[in-house]
Amino acid sequence: MDEVAFHVSQRLESLQVVVYSAGQNGFRWMEQFVDKGCGLAASVWHSEQRRILNDIISEKVKLTIEFGKQISTTTIKYTNPTFLYVRLSQLVGPEWDQRVVMACCVGLMVGTGIGISVGLYLQSPQRPVSLMRAVTVTGFTGVDAVAYMEDVVMPTICSPEDVLIQVKAGSVDPIDIKVCNGYARVLRKQLNKYNSNVRGELPLVLGRDVAGVVRDIGSGVTRLEVGDEVWCAVPAWLPGALSEVVVVN
Numbered sequence: 001m002d003e004v005a006f007h008v009s010q011r012l013e014s015l016q017v018v019v020y021s022a023g024q025n026g027f028r029w030m031e032q033f034v035d036k037g038c039g040l041a042a043s044v045w046h047s048e049q050r051r052i053l054n055d056i057i058s059e060k061v062k063l064t065i066e067f068g069k070q071i072s073t074t075t076i077k078y079t080n081p082t083f084l085y086v087r088l089s090q091l092v093g094p095e096w097d098q099r100v101v102m103a104c105c106v107g108l109m110v111g112t113g114i115g116i117s118v119g120l121y122l123q124s125p126q127r128p129v130s131l132m133r134a135v136t137v138t139g140f141t142g143v144d145a146v147a148y149m150e151d152v153v154m155p156t157i158c159s160p161e162d163v164l165i166q167v168k169a170g171s172v173d174p175i176d177i178k179v180c181n182g183y184a185r186v187l188r189k190q191l192n193k194y195n196s197n198v199r200g201e202l203p204l205v206l207g208r209d210v211a212g213v214v215r216d217i218g219s220g221v222t223r224l225e226v227g228d229e230v231w232c233a234v235p236a237w238l239p240g241a242l243s244e245v246v247v248v249n
Helices: 001-046 048-078 082-090 099-121 174-180 185-194
Strands: 131-137 146-153 163-169 207-217 229-233 245-248
Touching: 163 229, 207 245
Parallel strands: none
Antiparallel strands: 131 146, 163 207, 163 245, 207 229
16 A cells, blocks of 8 residues: 555656646746747837838828818918908909999899790700599508599600500409508509609509500500500509509500
């Protein structure tokens, strides 16, 4: 038993020596690493490249500050009424008096009037607005918002592929009930931005299926003629067909 204890104590002493030696070596390695890191940082901090970089940054900052001061000074100078008056006097000459001021004002008013008149003359004429009867929904609160209206704006041909149909018969689809509750509202709102026949989200014409007679066609329509009997279905994200006329693409 004593021999076993002796061997165990020897092993423990050997282990302690190994651990102590490893700790000392690790500590010395850490000290060397820290010293080298500090030396490297110090050399970088005091290097010529860093000083050059600092000089460049300082110069750019000074130039930016000076540029800002120049802009501020110039703005204050050119917005000063006294400076403007002096410059105008130099431009016009010694005859700068009340008559010149009145002439400038009259010229300004006449020029403005001529510009407005030319703009009004050159603007594109507005299309005449016609009204029609239609079954619409005036709010997305359900079928209680369905209403019969007689003052709905009549759609017109807006693109070469449009077809204007005189409605003879139309039907209510189950999807119209969903439309009354807001179905396809977001998609319809986005597409209506490019539909000149739509002047607002509400009132919205209902009806998905329609049969009627072609009343007018766009310049790009080749397979239909005015007077042809047609039928079609209108998707939920477009105005419906329960009206006197409907435009389809």
